[in-house]
Amino acid sequence: MIIGKPEMDDASMVGFVEQLGVVAVSVDYRLAPEHPHPAPVEDCYAGLAWTAKSAAELGIDPGRLAVGGASAVGTGDVSPYAAPARAADLAGLPPAFVDVGELEVFRDECVDYAQRLAQAGVSTEFHLYPGAFHGFDVMVPGATLSRRAAAARVAALKRALRR
Template sequence: MSSAHLLDPQLKDFFESMPPLTLSRETIVQVRAQREAMALAQMPPLPPEVSIVQEYAPGRNGAPNVRMKIYRTPSDRKDRPAILHLHGGGYVLGSPESMAPQCCAWAKGMDAVVVAPAYRLGPETSYPGNVEDAYAALAWIYKHAVQLGIDTTRIAVAGESAGGGLAAALALLVRDRKEYAFCHQQLIFPMLDDRTAVRTDLSPMFGEFVWTNEKNHYGWASLLGHPPGSDSVSPYAAAARAEDLSGLPPAFISTGAMDLFTEENLDYAKRLMAAGVPVELHVYPGAPHGFMWVENARVTKQYARDAWDALSRGLGAA
């Protein structure tokens, strides 16, 4: 049974004409290169007033240094907010460069310092490489906070898809290590639960477009280094595995009603609320995974307003 009849009319042509994507260990390097080239070719001009520099955070426990892109505007302020942004890509694709327009918009519009690390991807690197790289980037922000004019009480973590799942996992790790803190977590259709990849009862109304459960299984297996769904998966790999969600920063969670991750996102939001964490939750009708690629669609514009408002309030930049 197809879910195509549920697509928002303004999204329908784009998603029904999208070419298929096959992920495998044999093709992953080529697919990455093709997607990066396409993203860069389609990227609009970036605002000249935003400085973009590359830095490296020391890797943890002997791991390689973590390459990062730093976005900021010239300012003498000493109380700027910061955003640690983690890109999406199913834990196997993506780069900070592909999200430059969004990072520039935050830096310009919120006067924020945006740090976007190129965390290690699967299948070449399995958990905990990705979350330790993200943690190293956060440690670098704290170390350079005075130099960058960052108020360390106003640091948010944000991400889309796998980046959203990694942001949620990092928020758990930061809470438990007690070295640093986030004021807000911005989770956009986050990839939270490896058990979704082995479900046999999932409605066909979820995950027909873009990120299917076949791709999901590959992504999780690549991250974990073994098939998903086992009993031994860490919550710092799959945040939905955490038993205790108390003490986490306020969360903005959004997803499309047709996204593969809809059910796990709704469940995570419900559990956060039950643990006493402030949550703002949005589910956009007729929207599959990655729906905001259609920038002129009404649902995309609504999402953009909601997400911007929530992040700016979470940072105290409203």
């Protein structure tokens, strides 16, 4: 959680809003190393708590919130609150959508996380994109593979929010 600002996700958030008719909230969390863990995670949680608390004002159902994020870098001592894949027990987590590029530095961790979620009884949808590198969908959003990944995310959210 060393880089990022809400504006970086504007295109994907606008896509979710337009295609799904949802409300999107992006958190402007404090960045490491100036604000080390747990500050960025606490900021993200505060954003989630604010969204749930403000649901009526925002016109949303607090029982149908989705949380998402892209990559987060760190060592083996990173808290599971910052990187859920580091948690020992994944049972009881909500349904998950995990996607990763084949050439992604986090690929093996994502594959393992998705498998552990499924083994823990968590409904999990997993996509591995052949030939895709870290940030492929942001760097080349018009590429066929990027558009396919975006469509898969929208479809998963549509299914999850329709329940």
